Amino acid sequence: MIKVNDLIKSYSIDGQKFWAVDNVSLAIGKGDMTSIVGHSGSGKTTLLSLIGGLTKPDSGSIVVDKENLLAMSDNELSTFRNRKISFIYQFSSLIPTLTVLENVILPTVFGKQQPDGVAYARELLAIVGLENKMKVYPSQLSGGQQRRVAIARAFINAPELVLADEPTGDLDEETEEEMIGLFSSMNKNKGVTFLVVTHSTELAKRLGRQFKMHNGRIEEII
Ligand SMILES: Nc1ncnc2c1ncn2[C@@H]1O[C@H](COP(=O)(O)OP(=O)(O)O)[C@@H](O)[C@H]1O
Ligand SMILES: [Mg+2]
Secondary structure, eight states, X not given: OEEEEEEEEEEEETTEEEEEEEEEEXXXXXXXXXXXXXXXXXXXXXXXXXXXXXXXXXXXXXXXXXXXXXXXXXXXXXXXXXXHEEEEOSSOOXXXXXXXXXXXHGGGGTSOOOTTHHHHHHHHHHHTTOTTOTTSOGGGSOHHHHHHHHHHHHTTTOOSEEEEESTTTTOOHHHHHHHHHXXXXXXXXXXXXXXXXXXXXXXXXXSSEEEEXXXXXXXXXX
């Protein structure tokens, strides 16, 4: 599903160049659940955004579902992303002027047209335990509830690959357990591939393979 070879991404700050992602290679199969751990600043978010085609590397190759991301035009890339990939960010990134239900439906405007997006959005919101909050606005929810809306939204376009950056960061233990269950069931029932950056040892344990990043480099923890 993901094949990354010799990936390099550097930034220059005050004329000083450093490597946020330093010669990373990795291969992740379809239907795999994989976690990435590492200290803050080790390059985890940068690597996810390279794999999701949101950032261009200095060099190296990125193949997702047999497509070479670096050979695509920006238009092709965004169509590809909308059809196949879903992001769950560290911060919930909901649109404040839309209701919970509208937020979850929103990606269908750009992605695959589901026959009944509204019904599926309701179903996903019920799965994350927010069936009573569909008509409220994000500001009326707690941080953890907002996070759950963002997680429901991530599945509305039936993605093949979910790239998640600290998805359970501000959730209590019980909700985190529900989210892990949701990820596992999406993996088992729909074959969704997961690449998840997390500090949660509980979450990392429940995902299959584990990688660790340090100063832009990656190694598998076996
Ligand atoms: N757009 C950017 N411009 C300059 N430096 C960046 C940029 N994005 C990330 N960095 C730097 O790259 C390094 C890796 O960042 P990041 O991938 O966000 O790490 P992590 O997600 O592991 O905390 C950090 O030193 C960060 O400051
Ligand atoms: Mg990060």
